[in-house]
Amino acid sequence: xxxxxxxxxxxxxxxxxxxxxxxxxxxxxxxxxxxxxxxxxxxxxxxxxxxxxxxxxxxxxxxxxxxxxxxxxxxxxxxxxxxxxxxxxxxxxxxxxxxxxxxxxxxxxxxxxxxxxxxxxxxxxxxxxxxxxxxxxxxxxxxxxxxxxxxxxxxxxxxxxxxxxxxxxxxxxxxxxxxxxxxxxxxxxxxxxxxxxxxxxxxxxxxxxxxxxxxxxxxxxxxxxxxxxxxxxxxxxxxxxxxxxxxxxxxxxxxxxxxxxxxxxxxxxxxxxxxxxxxxxxxxxxxxxxxxxxxxxxxxxxxxxxxxxxxxxxxxxxxxxx
Amino acid sequence: xxxxxxxxxxxxxxxxxxxxxxxxxxxxxxxxxxxxxxxxxxxxxxxxxxxxxxxxxxxxxxxxxxxxxxxxxxxxxxxxxxxxxxxxxxxxxxxxxxxxxxxxxxxxxxxxxxx
Numbered sequence: 001x002x003x004x005x006x007x008x009x010x011x012x013x014x015x016x017x018x019x020x021x022x023x024x025x026x027x028x029x030x031x032x033x034x035x036x037x038x039x040x041x042x043x044x045x046x047x048x049x050x051x052x053x054x055x056x057x058x059x060x061x062x063x064x065x066x067x068x069x070x071x072x073x074x075x076x077x078x079x080x081x082x083x084x085x086x087x088x089x090x091x092x093x094x095x096x097x098x099x100x101x102x103x104x105x106x107x108x109x110x111x112x113x114x115x116x117x118x119x120x121x122x123x124x125x126x127x128x129x130x131x132x133x134x135x136x137x138x139x140x141x142x143x144x145x146x147x148x149x150x151x152x153x154x155x156x157x158x159x160x161x162x163x164x165x166x167x168x169x170x171x172x173x174x175x176x177x178x179x180x181x182x183x184x185x186x187x188x189x190x191x192x193x194x195x196x197x198x199x200x201x202x203x204x205x206x207x208x209x210x211x212x213x214x215x216x217x218x219x220x221x222x223x224x225x226x227x228x229x230x231x232x233x234x235x236x237x238x239x240x241x242x243x244x245x246x247x248x249x250x251x252x253x254x255x256x257x258x259x260x261x262x263x264x265x266x267x268x269x270x271x272x273x274x275x276x277x278x279x280x281x282x283x284x285x286x287x288x289x290x291x292x293x294x295x296x297x298x299x300x301x302x303x304x305x306x307x308x309x310x311x312x313x314x315x316x317x318x319x320x321x322x
Numbered sequence: 323x324x325x326x327x328x329x330x331x332x333x334x335x336x337x338x339x340x341x342x343x344x345x346x347x348x349x350x351x352x353x354x355x356x357x358x359x360x361x362x363x364x365x366x367x368x369x370x371x372x373x374x375x376x377x378x379x380x381x382x383x384x385x386x387x388x389x390x391x392x393x394x395x396x397x398x399x400x401x402x403x404x405x406x407x408x409x410x411x412x413x414x415x416x417x418x419x420x421x422x423x424x425x426x427x428x429x430x431x432x433x434x435x436x437x
Contacts, residue, residue: 183387238362238388245390273393274386276407322394 012039012069014293014300016321022300023310028058031304040065040297055305056125059298066116066294073286082283084172085181089287091141091169092185092192093117098144099162099196102151105131114261116294143168163206166193170211181284184271186211187239190218191264197222198257213240226260227251243267249319252312253299265295266320296321336431337373339365339381341410347423348380351431358382362389369395376403380430383407406430 018035025031029048035041043061047053070090077083093115101111105128113120122139124131137148147161170189175182190210197203201222210218217236221229230248233241246263254262272288275281296317303313338348338355345355354376358365366389373379379399386393386407399405408430411422427435 180383180387238360242390270390270393271387273396274383 011037012293013289014038014040014296014321016317019296019300019317019321020314023303023314025304026307028301028304031300040293055302058301058305062294062297062301063113063116064121066290067118067121069290070116070287071118073283073290077279077283079279079283081174081177082280085178085185085280085284086287088169088173088185089188089284089291090117091143092166092188093291094119094141095144095162095165095169096192096195097123098140098147098165099157099199101136102148102157103199104128105133106151106156116291157200159200159203159206162196162200162203163208166196167209178278178280180274181280183212183239184268184275184284184288187243187271188264188268190240191243191260191267194218194221195257195260195264198260212237226256239267239271242270246270246320249316253303253309253316262295262299265292266316268292270320335376336378336380337376339369339379339385340408341382343423344380344382344426347427347435348431350435351427351433353380353431358385358389360388362391365389366391366395369399373399373402378404378406380406380408382410384410 018038021034022031025034029045032041032044032048036045040062043065044058047057047061074083074086074090077086094117096115097113097117097120100114101123104111108128110125110127111123111131113123119139119141123136126132133148133152137145137152140148144165147158147165150158150161166189170185173182173185190213193208193210194213197208204219204222208218213221214236217232217240220232226247230244230251232244243263246266247260250259250262250266253259268288269292272285272292275285299313303309336348336353338344338353339358340348340355342357345357348355356365356368365385369392386396396405408426411417411419424435427433
Protein backbone atom coordinates (compact mmCIF):
# COMPACT_ATOMS: atom_id res chain seq x y z
CA UNK A 1 0.00 0.00 0.00
CA UNK A 2 2.72 2.40 1.05
CA UNK A 3 4.85 1.40 -1.89
CA UNK A 4 1.98 2.06 -4.28
CA UNK A 5 1.41 5.45 -2.70
CA UNK A 6 5.08 6.37 -2.91
CA UNK A 7 5.15 5.36 -6.55
CA UNK A 8 2.09 7.41 -7.44
CA UNK A 9 3.56 10.41 -5.59
CA UNK A 10 6.88 10.25 -7.36
CA UNK A 11 5.07 10.25 -10.73
CA UNK A 12 4.03 13.81 -9.91
CA UNK A 13 7.60 15.06 -9.84
CA UNK A 14 9.56 16.08 -12.86
CA UNK A 15 12.67 13.99 -13.45
CA UNK A 16 15.78 14.93 -15.38
CA UNK A 17 14.69 12.51 -18.11
CA UNK A 18 11.27 14.24 -18.39
CA UNK A 19 12.87 17.67 -18.50
CA UNK A 20 15.41 16.80 -21.20
CA UNK A 21 12.71 15.10 -23.25
CA UNK A 22 10.39 18.13 -23.08
CA UNK A 23 13.19 20.48 -24.06
CA UNK A 24 13.55 18.64 -27.36
CA UNK A 25 10.23 20.00 -28.58
CA UNK A 26 9.71 23.37 -30.15
CA UNK A 27 6.15 23.91 -28.93
CA UNK A 28 4.27 23.46 -25.68
CA UNK A 29 1.61 21.09 -27.09
CA UNK A 30 4.16 18.51 -28.19
CA UNK A 31 6.32 18.99 -25.10
CA UNK A 32 3.38 18.19 -22.82
CA UNK A 33 1.93 15.50 -25.11
CA UNK A 34 5.18 13.59 -24.67
CA UNK A 35 4.49 13.59 -20.90
CA UNK A 36 0.89 12.39 -21.13
CA UNK A 37 1.34 9.91 -18.27
CA UNK A 38 2.24 12.72 -15.89
CA UNK A 39 -0.73 14.03 -13.88
CA UNK A 40 0.41 17.66 -14.36
CA UNK A 41 0.36 17.36 -18.13
CA UNK A 42 -3.43 16.94 -18.44
CA UNK A 43 -4.49 20.37 -17.26
CA UNK A 44 -1.92 22.14 -19.42
CA UNK A 45 -2.77 20.02 -22.47
CA UNK A 46 -6.46 20.79 -22.06
CA UNK A 47 -5.72 24.50 -22.08
CA UNK A 48 -3.21 24.57 -24.91
CA UNK A 49 -5.25 22.34 -27.21
CA UNK A 50 -8.68 23.88 -26.68
CA UNK A 51 -8.21 27.63 -26.51
CA UNK A 52 -5.86 30.52 -27.00
CA UNK A 53 -3.43 30.81 -24.15
CA UNK A 54 -0.65 32.95 -22.80
CA UNK A 55 2.57 31.91 -21.11
CA UNK A 56 1.15 33.14 -17.81
CA UNK A 57 -1.96 30.92 -18.21
CA UNK A 58 0.19 27.83 -18.60
CA UNK A 59 2.47 28.79 -15.73
CA UNK A 60 -0.57 29.39 -13.50
CA UNK A 61 -1.97 25.95 -14.41
CA UNK A 62 1.33 24.40 -13.38
CA UNK A 63 1.37 26.33 -10.11
CA UNK A 64 -2.27 25.37 -9.40
CA UNK A 65 -1.50 21.69 -9.82
CA UNK A 66 1.46 21.74 -7.45
CA UNK A 67 -0.17 24.08 -4.93
CA UNK A 68 -3.06 21.64 -4.66
CA UNK A 69 -0.58 18.84 -3.96
CA UNK A 70 1.22 20.98 -1.37
CA UNK A 71 -2.07 21.74 0.41
CA UNK A 72 -2.89 18.00 0.32
CA UNK A 73 0.54 17.18 1.75
CA UNK A 74 0.03 19.49 4.73
CA UNK A 75 -3.51 18.16 5.32
CA UNK A 76 -2.38 14.53 5.37
CA UNK A 77 0.55 15.23 7.72
CA UNK A 78 -0.50 14.49 11.28
CA UNK A 79 2.96 14.24 12.84
CA UNK A 80 3.44 17.56 14.65
CA UNK A 81 7.15 17.92 13.98
CA UNK A 82 6.72 17.16 10.27
CA UNK A 83 3.85 19.63 10.10
CA UNK A 84 5.92 22.33 11.78
CA UNK A 85 8.70 21.81 9.25
CA UNK A 86 6.29 21.96 6.30
CA UNK A 87 4.61 25.06 7.68
CA UNK A 88 7.98 26.66 8.26
CA UNK A 89 9.06 26.24 4.65
CA UNK A 90 5.69 27.21 3.24
CA UNK A 91 5.62 30.33 5.44
CA UNK A 92 9.05 31.39 4.20
CA UNK A 93 7.84 31.05 0.60
CA UNK A 94 4.61 32.80 1.53
CA UNK A 95 6.55 35.70 3.03
CA UNK A 96 8.29 36.33 -0.29
CA UNK A 97 4.96 36.23 -2.11
CA UNK A 98 3.37 38.66 0.35
CA UNK A 99 6.28 41.09 0.24
CA UNK A 100 6.41 41.02 -3.57
CA UNK A 101 2.64 41.58 -3.84
CA UNK A 102 2.74 44.52 -1.41
CA UNK A 103 5.87 45.97 -2.94
CA UNK A 104 4.35 45.79 -6.43
CA UNK A 105 1.19 47.49 -5.18
CA UNK A 106 3.22 50.27 -3.57
CA UNK A 107 4.99 51.03 -6.87
CA UNK A 108 1.84 50.66 -9.01
CA UNK A 109 2.68 47.27 -10.54
CA UNK A 110 0.44 44.22 -10.88
CA UNK A 111 0.77 41.74 -8.01
CA UNK A 112 2.97 38.74 -8.76
CA UNK A 113 3.89 35.56 -6.95
CA UNK A 114 7.29 33.91 -6.83
CA UNK A 115 6.85 30.55 -5.10
CA UNK A 116 3.99 28.02 -5.25
CA UNK A 117 2.14 28.47 -1.95
CA UNK A 118 -1.51 28.16 -0.89
CA UNK A 119 -1.83 31.96 -0.90
CA UNK A 120 -0.43 32.25 -4.43
CA UNK A 121 -3.55 30.88 -6.12
CA UNK A 122 -5.77 33.32 -4.20
CA UNK A 123 -3.91 36.33 -5.56
CA UNK A 124 -5.79 37.75 -8.55
CA UNK A 125 -3.81 39.19 -11.43
CA UNK A 126 -5.69 42.44 -10.96
CA UNK A 127 -4.38 45.90 -11.62
CA UNK A 128 -3.14 47.68 -8.48
CA UNK A 129 -6.27 49.87 -8.42
CA UNK A 130 -8.60 46.85 -8.49
CA UNK A 131 -6.65 44.84 -5.93
CA UNK A 132 -8.70 44.15 -2.79
CA UNK A 133 -6.12 44.49 -0.03
CA UNK A 134 -8.62 43.61 2.73
CA UNK A 135 -9.55 40.34 1.02
CA UNK A 136 -5.83 39.70 0.65
CA UNK A 137 -5.31 40.30 4.37
CA UNK A 138 -8.02 37.76 5.22
CA UNK A 139 -6.23 35.11 3.14
CA UNK A 140 -2.82 35.75 4.61
CA UNK A 141 -1.54 33.43 7.34
CA UNK A 142 -2.03 35.05 10.73
CA UNK A 143 1.72 35.27 11.37
CA UNK A 144 1.89 37.82 8.57
CA UNK A 145 -1.17 39.95 9.32
CA UNK A 146 0.98 42.46 11.25
CA UNK A 147 3.02 43.02 8.11
CA UNK A 148 -0.09 43.58 5.97
CA UNK A 149 -1.79 45.77 8.59
CA UNK A 150 1.27 48.03 8.80
CA UNK A 151 1.30 48.25 5.00
CA UNK A 152 -2.40 49.21 4.90
CA UNK A 153 -1.78 51.88 7.53
CA UNK A 154 1.44 53.40 6.13
CA UNK A 155 1.04 52.54 2.41
CA UNK A 156 4.56 51.14 2.46
CA UNK A 157 6.34 48.04 3.74
CA UNK A 158 7.90 48.18 7.18
CA UNK A 159 11.37 46.62 7.38
CA UNK A 160 10.83 45.99 11.10
CA UNK A 161 7.72 43.93 10.31
CA UNK A 162 9.57 42.04 7.56
CA UNK A 163 12.38 41.21 9.99
CA UNK A 164 9.86 39.95 12.56
CA UNK A 165 8.03 37.95 9.89
CA UNK A 166 11.30 36.33 8.81
CA UNK A 167 11.97 35.07 12.28
CA UNK A 168 8.53 33.61 13.01
CA UNK A 169 8.51 30.69 10.52
CA UNK A 170 11.66 29.15 12.02
CA UNK A 171 10.85 29.61 15.71
CA UNK A 172 9.70 26.03 16.16
CA UNK A 173 12.43 24.36 14.10
CA UNK A 174 14.77 22.41 16.32
CA UNK A 175 18.37 21.74 15.34
CA UNK A 176 18.81 18.77 17.66
CA UNK A 177 15.72 16.73 16.80
CA UNK A 178 16.44 16.65 13.06
CA UNK A 179 19.74 18.17 12.07
CA UNK A 180 19.39 17.49 8.35
CA UNK A 181 15.96 19.06 8.02
CA UNK A 182 17.08 22.01 10.18
CA UNK A 183 20.00 22.51 7.81
CA UNK A 184 17.79 22.54 4.72
CA UNK A 185 15.26 24.91 6.29
CA UNK A 186 18.17 26.99 7.60
CA UNK A 187 19.70 27.66 4.20
CA UNK A 188 16.23 28.28 2.76
CA UNK A 189 15.56 30.82 5.51
CA UNK A 190 18.91 32.53 4.91
CA UNK A 191 18.39 32.64 1.14
CA UNK A 192 14.93 34.17 1.67
CA UNK A 193 16.48 36.70 4.06
CA UNK A 194 19.12 37.59 1.45
CA UNK A 195 16.42 37.95 -1.19
CA UNK A 196 14.51 40.33 1.05
CA UNK A 197 17.49 42.44 2.06
CA UNK A 198 18.46 42.77 -1.59
CA UNK A 199 14.98 44.18 -2.19
CA UNK A 200 15.14 46.41 0.89
CA UNK A 201 18.72 47.32 1.87
CA UNK A 202 17.41 49.00 5.05
CA UNK A 203 16.43 45.55 6.28
CA UNK A 204 20.08 45.09 7.30
CA UNK A 205 19.56 47.73 9.99
CA UNK A 206 17.02 45.44 11.65
CA UNK A 207 17.97 42.48 13.85
CA UNK A 208 18.27 39.51 11.46
CA UNK A 209 19.40 36.06 12.54
CA UNK A 210 20.81 33.92 9.72
CA UNK A 211 20.74 30.26 10.71
CA UNK A 212 23.50 28.90 8.46
CA UNK A 213 25.39 31.86 6.99
CA UNK A 214 28.03 33.63 9.01
CA UNK A 215 27.26 37.29 9.46
CA UNK A 216 30.04 38.42 7.09
CA UNK A 217 28.88 36.37 4.11
CA UNK A 218 25.25 37.13 4.86
CA UNK A 219 25.95 40.86 4.60
CA UNK A 220 28.06 40.33 1.51
CA UNK A 221 25.24 38.33 -0.08
CA UNK A 222 22.87 41.20 0.65
CA UNK A 223 25.15 43.87 -0.78
CA UNK A 224 27.29 42.36 -3.54
CA UNK A 225 26.58 42.25 -7.21
CA UNK A 226 25.05 38.82 -7.95
CA UNK A 227 27.70 38.01 -10.56
CA UNK A 228 30.46 38.75 -8.05
CA UNK A 229 28.64 36.71 -5.43
CA UNK A 230 28.37 33.73 -7.77
CA UNK A 231 32.15 33.72 -8.18
CA UNK A 232 32.83 33.02 -4.49
CA UNK A 233 34.01 29.44 -4.36
CA UNK A 234 35.92 29.12 -1.10
CA UNK A 235 36.23 30.53 2.39
CA UNK A 236 32.74 29.68 3.59
CA UNK A 237 30.67 26.65 4.55
CA UNK A 238 30.10 24.28 1.66
CA UNK A 239 26.33 24.60 1.88
CA UNK A 240 26.66 28.36 1.28
CA UNK A 241 29.11 27.83 -1.58
CA UNK A 242 26.61 25.39 -3.10
CA UNK A 243 24.03 28.18 -3.21
CA UNK A 244 26.55 30.42 -5.00
CA UNK A 245 27.40 27.60 -7.41
CA UNK A 246 23.70 27.23 -8.21
CA UNK A 247 23.59 30.99 -8.69
CA UNK A 248 26.40 30.79 -11.26
CA UNK A 249 24.34 28.29 -13.27
CA UNK A 250 21.06 30.17 -12.79
CA UNK A 251 22.62 33.37 -14.12
CA UNK A 252 23.13 31.63 -17.47
CA UNK A 253 19.34 31.66 -17.91
CA UNK A 254 17.82 34.31 -15.68
CA UNK A 255 18.89 37.76 -14.62
CA UNK A 256 18.91 39.53 -11.29
CA UNK A 257 16.86 38.37 -8.38
CA UNK A 258 15.05 35.74 -10.48
CA UNK A 259 18.37 33.93 -10.84
CA UNK A 260 18.77 34.04 -7.07
CA UNK A 261 15.27 32.56 -6.62
CA UNK A 262 16.11 29.74 -8.98
CA UNK A 263 19.44 29.13 -7.24
CA UNK A 264 17.59 28.91 -3.92
CA UNK A 265 15.24 26.24 -5.25
CA UNK A 266 18.05 24.27 -6.94
CA UNK A 267 20.04 24.27 -3.71
CA UNK A 268 17.23 22.96 -1.54
CA UNK A 269 16.34 20.35 -4.19
CA UNK A 270 19.91 19.11 -4.17
CA UNK A 271 20.06 19.11 -0.35
CA UNK A 272 16.77 17.23 -0.15
CA UNK A 273 18.62 14.18 -1.49
CA UNK A 274 20.20 13.87 1.94
CA UNK A 275 16.77 13.34 3.49
CA UNK A 276 15.99 9.66 3.61
CA UNK A 277 14.51 8.38 6.82
CA UNK A 278 11.44 8.97 8.94
CA UNK A 279 8.26 10.92 8.43
CA UNK A 280 9.74 14.38 8.98
CA UNK A 281 12.44 13.92 6.36
CA UNK A 282 10.08 12.25 3.90
CA UNK A 283 7.46 14.99 4.13
CA UNK A 284 9.98 17.80 3.78
CA UNK A 285 11.57 16.03 0.84
CA UNK A 286 8.19 15.71 -0.82
CA UNK A 287 7.44 19.39 -0.31
CA UNK A 288 10.77 20.37 -1.85
CA UNK A 289 10.13 18.05 -4.82
CA UNK A 290 6.69 19.58 -5.38
CA UNK A 291 8.01 23.15 -5.14
CA UNK A 292 10.99 22.34 -7.33
CA UNK A 293 8.93 20.53 -9.95
CA UNK A 294 6.67 23.54 -10.28
CA UNK A 295 9.56 25.98 -10.66
CA UNK A 296 11.42 23.78 -13.17
CA UNK A 297 8.34 23.04 -15.27
CA UNK A 298 7.60 26.76 -15.52
CA UNK A 299 11.15 27.34 -16.62
CA UNK A 300 10.86 24.65 -19.29
CA UNK A 301 7.62 26.20 -20.51
CA UNK A 302 9.34 29.59 -20.68
CA UNK A 303 12.23 28.13 -22.66
CA UNK A 304 10.02 26.21 -25.10
CA UNK A 305 7.51 29.06 -25.52
CA UNK A 306 10.16 31.69 -26.19
CA UNK A 307 12.60 29.30 -27.88
CA UNK A 308 15.44 30.61 -25.73
CA UNK A 309 18.13 29.24 -23.42
CA UNK A 310 17.41 25.63 -24.37
CA UNK A 311 21.03 24.48 -24.22
CA UNK A 312 21.73 26.43 -21.02
CA UNK A 313 18.67 24.92 -19.35
CA UNK A 314 19.66 21.41 -20.42
CA UNK A 315 23.09 21.97 -18.91
CA UNK A 316 21.70 23.41 -15.68
CA UNK A 317 19.15 20.65 -15.17
CA UNK A 318 21.67 17.93 -15.97
CA UNK A 319 23.75 19.19 -13.09
CA UNK A 320 21.07 19.98 -10.52
CA UNK A 321 18.20 17.60 -11.25
CA UNK A 322 20.17 14.35 -11.47
CA UNK B 323 37.21 -28.69 -20.42
CA UNK B 324 37.93 -27.18 -17.03
CA UNK B 325 35.02 -25.79 -15.19
CA UNK B 326 35.81 -22.84 -13.00
CA UNK B 327 33.50 -22.49 -10.06
CA UNK B 328 33.18 -19.22 -8.32
CA UNK B 329 33.06 -19.39 -4.54
CA UNK B 330 29.61 -18.93 -3.14
CA UNK B 331 31.09 -16.92 -0.31
CA UNK B 332 33.06 -14.10 -1.85
CA UNK B 333 35.14 -12.03 0.53
CA UNK B 334 33.34 -8.95 1.77
CA UNK B 335 35.70 -6.09 1.08
CA UNK B 336 34.77 -3.07 3.12
CA UNK B 337 35.64 0.55 2.46
CA UNK B 338 35.19 3.08 5.23
CA UNK B 339 34.89 6.77 4.39
CA UNK B 340 34.84 9.21 7.25
CA UNK B 341 36.92 11.18 9.71
CA UNK B 342 40.40 10.03 10.87
CA UNK B 343 38.95 8.17 13.87
CA UNK B 344 36.54 6.11 11.81
CA UNK B 345 39.29 5.55 9.22
CA UNK B 346 41.70 4.31 11.86
CA UNK B 347 39.12 1.97 13.34
CA UNK B 348 38.23 0.69 9.88
CA UNK B 349 41.86 -0.04 9.01
CA UNK B 350 42.46 -1.72 12.40
CA UNK B 351 39.49 -3.96 11.65
CA UNK B 352 40.90 -4.95 8.26
CA UNK B 353 38.86 -2.62 6.08
CA UNK B 354 40.27 0.04 3.78
CA UNK B 355 39.66 3.67 4.52
CA UNK B 356 39.43 7.03 2.85
CA UNK B 357 39.53 10.12 5.02
CA UNK B 358 37.22 12.99 4.17
CA UNK B 359 38.80 16.34 4.98
CA UNK B 360 36.62 18.72 3.01
CA UNK B 361 38.28 17.25 -0.12
CA UNK B 362 35.01 16.66 -1.93
CA UNK B 363 36.11 16.31 -5.56
CA UNK B 364 39.25 14.36 -4.63
CA UNK B 365 37.18 11.89 -2.60
CA UNK B 366 34.69 11.26 -5.40
CA UNK B 367 37.40 10.82 -8.00
CA UNK B 368 39.21 8.35 -5.69
CA UNK B 369 35.97 6.45 -5.14
CA UNK B 370 35.29 6.24 -8.87
CA UNK B 371 38.73 4.75 -9.40
CA UNK B 372 38.56 2.10 -6.71
CA UNK B 373 34.94 1.37 -5.83
CA UNK B 374 34.74 -1.76 -7.98
CA UNK B 375 37.12 -3.45 -5.53
CA UNK B 376 34.59 -3.31 -2.70
CA UNK B 377 31.31 -4.90 -1.68
CA UNK B 378 30.45 -2.68 1.25
CA UNK B 379 30.80 1.07 1.76
CA UNK B 380 30.43 2.55 5.23
CA UNK B 381 30.40 6.33 5.28
CA UNK B 382 29.47 9.26 7.42
CA UNK B 383 26.20 10.70 6.27
CA UNK B 384 27.41 14.26 6.77
CA UNK B 385 29.67 13.83 3.72
CA UNK B 386 26.48 13.78 1.66
CA UNK B 387 25.44 17.05 3.29
CA UNK B 388 28.73 18.70 2.51
CA UNK B 389 29.76 17.37 -0.85
CA UNK B 390 27.34 17.69 -3.77
CA UNK B 391 29.43 15.43 -6.02
CA UNK B 392 29.34 12.64 -3.44
CA UNK B 393 25.60 13.20 -2.92
CA UNK B 394 25.01 12.87 -6.64
CA UNK B 395 27.20 9.75 -6.76
CA UNK B 396 25.36 7.92 -3.96
CA UNK B 397 22.52 6.55 -6.17
CA UNK B 398 25.12 4.91 -8.47
CA UNK B 399 27.01 3.61 -5.43
CA UNK B 400 23.82 2.01 -4.13
CA UNK B 401 23.52 0.05 -7.35
CA UNK B 402 27.12 -1.16 -7.13
CA UNK B 403 27.49 -2.22 -3.52
CA UNK B 404 25.93 -2.26 -0.07
CA UNK B 405 26.05 1.27 1.30
CA UNK B 406 25.78 1.94 5.02
CA UNK B 407 25.43 5.62 5.93
CA UNK B 408 26.05 6.35 9.59
CA UNK B 409 25.58 9.50 11.61
CA UNK B 410 28.62 11.42 12.72
CA UNK B 411 28.80 11.35 16.54
CA UNK B 412 28.41 15.10 16.80
CA UNK B 413 24.97 14.89 15.25
CA UNK B 414 23.85 11.59 16.75
CA UNK B 415 22.47 13.47 19.75
CA UNK B 416 23.68 13.55 23.32
CA UNK B 417 25.94 10.51 23.32
CA UNK B 418 29.26 9.31 24.65
CA UNK B 419 31.52 9.59 21.63
CA UNK B 420 33.81 6.65 22.52
CA UNK B 421 30.82 4.42 23.21
CA UNK B 422 29.31 5.48 19.91
CA UNK B 423 32.41 4.50 17.95
CA UNK B 424 32.61 1.20 19.86
CA UNK B 425 29.02 0.37 18.98
CA UNK B 426 29.60 1.22 15.31
CA UNK B 427 32.65 -1.02 15.15
CA UNK B 428 30.80 -3.85 16.86
CA UNK B 429 27.79 -3.50 14.62
CA UNK B 430 29.42 -3.04 11.23
CA UNK B 431 32.88 -4.54 11.53
CA UNK B 432 32.12 -7.24 14.09
CA UNK B 433 34.96 -6.59 16.54
CA UNK B 434 35.21 -5.20 20.06
CA UNK B 435 37.58 -2.38 20.77
CA UNK B 436 38.69 -0.49 23.87
CA UNK B 437 39.82 3.10 23.86
